[in-house]
Amino acid sequence: MTQPAEDPLVAKAFDSKKHEELARAIENLSSDEAAFFLHKLERAIRKRKIQLTGYLVAMGAWLITMVLSLLYFGTQNGFVGWVFVVPFGCVGAILYGFGRWAERVARVPPGPPAKSTAVAPPKAVAKETP
Numbered sequence: 517m518t519q520p521a522e523d524p525l526v527a528k529a530f531d532s533k534k535h536e537e538l539a540r541a542i543e544n545l546s547s548d549e550a551a552f553f554l555h556k557l558e559r560a561i562r563k564r565k566i567q568l569t570g571y572l573v574a575m576g577a578w579l580i581t582m583v584l585s586l587l588y589f590g591t592q593n594g595f596v597g598w599v600f601v602v603p604f605g606c607v608g609a610i611l612y613g614f615g616r617w618a619e620r621v622a623r624v625p626p627g628p629p630a631k632s633t634a635v636a637p638p639k640a641v642a643k644e645t646p
Contacts, residue, residue: 562578
């Protein structure tokens with residue numbers, strides 16, 4: 517599955533060296549384009565927050581499961597080396613879940629389109645013949 521490319525204008529928002537260029541580009545946008553850009557930027561920020569949260573949760577889960585694995589390993593007799601695979605399986609599952617969630621958030625379409633102020637032409641009325 518190919519990853520959707522991030523909008524280059526949104527990517528500039530995360531590069532501190534390109535903030536001035538981004539500000540000049542935003543000034544040239546119409547109000548509808550600016551609202552669309554803001555929506556895309558909010559989605560990108562939310563996606564990155566979810567990913568960062570996933571990394572932190574995965575690190576915490578790895579630490580806890582590794583300590584539990586060490587405790588189990590120290591208290592059991594025989595081969596229990598498999599317990600050291602469990603922390604990495606947990607980390608993989610957590611990162612996968614948060615990654616799927618972040619991608620789903622990034623794909624949310626913008627809100628309902630703005631209402632048009634144009635007047636629709638009147639419908640033709642068929643005349644009945646007696």
